[in-house]
Amino acid sequence: MTDEHPLLKIEDLAVSFPATDGSDRRVHAVSGVSLSVYPRQTLAVVGESGCGKSVTALSTLKLIPTPPGRHEHGHIWWSGDSDGGQPTDLLSLSEKQIRRVRGNQIAMIFQEPMTSLNPVYTIGEQILEPILLHQKAPRGQAVQTAIDALTEVGIADPEARLREYPHRLSGGMRQRVMIAMALACQPKLLLADEPTTALDVTIQAQILELLRKLQHERGMSILLITHDLGVVAENADVVAVMYAGRVVEYGSVRDVFSKPLHPYTKGLLASMPVLGDKRTRLATIPGQVPNPTNYPTGCPFHPRCSDRKDDPQCAAEHPALLEVREKHWAACWHAPGYDQAKATTPDLAYRMALQT
Amino acid sequence: MASVSASSQTDQWRPLNAKWLKRQGGGFGLVVLLLIGLPCLVTLPWSVSRYDDQRLGGDESLASPSFAEPMGTDLLGRSVLWRSLLGGAVSLSIGGCAAMIAVVIGVLWGTAAGFSGGRVDAAMMRVVDVLYGLPYILLVVLLDIALSPWMEALLGVALAADRAAGAAQVVTLLIAIGGVSWLTMARVVRGQVLSLKAQPFIEAARACGVGPVRMFTHHVLPNLIGPIVVYTTLTVPTAILQESFLSFLGIGVQAPLPSWGNLAADGLEELHALGQPGIDLRWWLIVWPCTLLGLTLLGLNLVGDSLHRRLAPRTKAAAG
Numbered sequence: 046m047t048d049e050h051p052l053l054k055i056e057d058l059a060v061s062f063p064a065t066d067g068s069d070r071r072v073h074a075v076s077g078v079s080l081s082v083y084p085r086q087t088l089a090v091v092g093e094s095g096c097g098k099s100v101t102a103l104s105t106l107k108l109i110p111t112p113p114g115r116h117e118h119g120h121i122w123w124s125g126d127s128d129g130g131q132p133t134d135l136l137s138l139s140e141k142q143i144r145r146v147r148g149n150q151i152a153m154i155f156q157e158p159m160t161s162l163n164p165v166y167t168i169g170e171q172i173l174e175p176i177l178l179h180q181k182a183p184r185g186q187a188v189q190t191a192i193d194a195l196t197e198v199g200i201a202d203p204e205a206r207l208r209e210y211p212h213r214l215s216g217g218m219r220q221r222v223m224i225a226m227a228l229a230c231q232p233k234l235l236l237a238d239e240p241t242t243a244l245d246v247t248i249q250a251q252i253l254e255l256l257r258k259l260q261h262e263r264g265m266s267i268l269l270i271t272h273d274l275g276v277v278a279e280n281a282d283v284v285a286v287m288y289a290g291r292v293v294e295y296g297s298v299r300d301v302f303s304k305p306l307h308p309y310t311k312g313l314l315a316s317m318p319v320l321g322d323k324r325t326r327l328a329t330i331p332g333q334v335p336n337p338t339n340y341p342t343g344c345p346f347h348p349r350c351s352d353r354k355d356d357p358q359c360a361a362e363h364p365a366l367l368e369v370r371e372k373h374w375a376a377c378w379h380a381p382g383y384d385q386a387k388a389t390t391p392d393l394a395y396r397m398a399l400q401t
Numbered sequence: 402m403a404s405v406s407a408s409s410q411t412d413q414w415r416p417l418n419a420k421w422l423k424r425q426g427g428g429f430g431l432v433v434l435l436l437i438g439l440p441c442l443v444t445l446p447w448s449v450s451r452y453d454d455q456r457l458g459g460d461e462s463l464a465s466p467s468f469a470e471p472m473g474t475d476l477l478g479r480s481v482l483w484r485s486l487l488g489g490a491v492s493l494s495i496g497g498c499a500a501m502i503a504v505v506i507g508v509l510w511g512t513a514a515g516f517s518g519g520r521v522d523a524a525m526m527r528v529v530d531v532l533y534g535l536p537y538i539l540l541v542v543l544l545d546i547a548l549s550p551w552m553e554a555l556l557g558v559a560l561a562a563d564r565a566a567g568a569a570q571v572v573t574l575l576i577a578i579g580g581v582s583w584l585t586m587a588r589v590v591r592g593q594v595l596s597l598k599a600q601p602f603i604e605a606a607r608a609c610g611v612g613p614v615r616m617f618t619h620h621v622l623p624n625l626i627g628p629i630v631v632y633t634t635l636t637v638p639t640a641i642l643q644e645s646f647l648s649f650l651g652i653g654v655q656a657p658l659p660s661w662g663n664l665a666a667d668g669l670e671e672l673h674a675l676g677q678p679g680i681d682l683r684w685w686l687i688v689w690p691c692t693l694l695g696l697t698l699l700g701l702n703l704v705g706d707s708l709h710r711r712l713a714p715r716t717k718a719a720a721g
Contacts, residue, residue: 106608144611144612145610147607147610153608155608161601161605162602163606164624165623174609226609
């Protein structure tokens with residue numbers, strides 16, 4: 046297990062945008078994020094809106110418009126480029142090189158299935174596009190691939206669906222088509238940016254079930270971005286909790302859910318409804334996600350923290366992400382054992398791959 | 402919404418109400434256009450040789466409409482019918498070609514600006530703003546003066562001298578009108594490109610590995626066709642009107658070559674006869690060109706409106 050190499054390794058990634066207040070300051074949407082995805086693993090990135098989850102995923106495919114965005118520092122090492130040679134830094138690739146990765150080795154599905162399909166093309170033409178773009182296959186064979194992909198995502202009568210326009214499909218069907226499009230080129234990694242947020246609950250369950258099944262069959266990895274902890278608990282192997290552009294807790298899904306170390310993670314878990322619970326009001330985390338133009342000094346979470354709000358250290362110094370317990374990282378001064386944290390280096394290379 | 406409810410109240414006594422126009426306006430406009438446009442274009446080979454047949458003296462000058470001359474004759478005894486037919490061909494071809502030029506320039510300029518964004522976009526759109534600010538008549542006249550000697554020399558190679566002069570006039574005028582009417586098209590297209598660029602399916606296509614050229618030709622342009630077609634049909638009448646207006650002022654098509662605009666200008670003097678009992682009103686000199694021009698513009702606008710309703714998806718439900 047230990048000499049296994051991650052498929053994707055994000056190292057100390059920082060992405061900034063110009064501040065909207067007109068000054069020439071730059072706002073860091075993501076700063077110092079490190080995470081890695083192993084083959085056949087699902088990594089869930091969790092956090093409230095605006096904490097940098099999507100920016101992290103978009104950076105992986107260099108989809109952040111630059112300018113105005115800018116990759117300040119960091120690397121995104123990708124080892125999925127066929128022959129298992131040296132990992133390449135995706136951020137250093139040219140536009141032309143990254144286009145060979147997009148949709149081919151790393152595919153992405155988006156939050157909004159209603160608007161993520163081009164209204165003027167049939168389903169078939171849209172699924173064919175990445176296939177014809179990346180694989181030098183003749184059209185007839187590509188059509189067969191598209192039909193297979195549609196069958197695989199559970200769409201009935203795929204030949205007929207190929208000739209239909211997106212407006213005739215429901216949201217769940219469109220998300221299935223998006224998944225079929227993403228999977229048509231057999232990617233090694235699937236970036237799923239809140240794939241179920243716009244769907245109703247029964248369809249959500251079906252789509253997640255489908256993703257699990259496909260992951261199992263294809264042996265691909267998934268980077269799952271979500272704010273739904275229920276989704277995380279059922280689908281993820283490893284969880285990265287993000288807050289204000291940083292990873293604040295990182296560990297296996299079992300560790301994070303049963304023994305959360307960071308008060309933010311505890312707050313998120315506490316605010317989940319529990320089936321059969323008699324409480325009428327759900328617990329909330331007071332306050333709001335801080336505006337990126339104006340992050341508080343020290344730990345960005347300290348103004349909302351219920352644990353030790355008045356600790357001067359929290360307000361003064363930013364806690365680094367340390368390995369507080371065996372293979373369980375947290376960035377909180379008050380995490381039990383943080384002061385003598387076993388590893389002073391936030392080394393994130395090891396992780397257990399659960400539920401194979 | 403207000404206009405819809407207002408028109409439904411007045412349905413009983415207005416035969417040509419809004420609902421009828423919505424349903425049938427496009428077809429009606431098309432029929433009118435064909436009835437006027439086809440004869441003008443089909444008779445072109447004959448009207449070119451007959452428009453300037455002067456018959457001075459006798460009863461032939463200023464004859465009122467009769468069986469031999471269905472639309473009467475003018476001061477020089479020329480048949481108003483032939484002159485209107487050729488004038489129609491001139492006006493329609495200037496309108497159509499100018500609109501095409503405007504579409505090509507406008508679409509290229511607008512997509513280039515919208516696509517590049519940032520400073521390039523700002524610079525390109527400021528150029529449009531500046532051109533908007535200049536009076537277009539001035540621009541047309543300048544372009545006309547600059548282009549006409551070149552055009553005459555160019556066409557002189559292929560045509561006889563007198564024909565070349567006439568053709569050169571028409572061609573320079575349509576280039577000049579086209580060269581100044583692309584501004585609105587550029588703005589419309591740029592706006593559409595900007596809103597398309599923010600659409601999730603464009604980002605999804607990028608995430609699939611689609612390159613910039615393919616993105617433009619396969620994802621942006623097909624989504625622009627609707628607005629471009631609609632706006633083109635509305636640019637044609639504007640161009641025709643501009644041509645007629647310029648000819649009316651004496652800047653556009655020069656005598657003896659007719660266009661609906663300068664035919665109407667010739668007929669304008671007849672208006673002096675109004676209210677003066679001693680003088681005969683030679684109505685045929687002004688009524689024919691104005692009617693033809695008006696009906697053509699109406700037809701084009703009806704067709705454009707109807708296309709707009711059919712191609713703009715958001716108003717489709719409301720129109721049905």
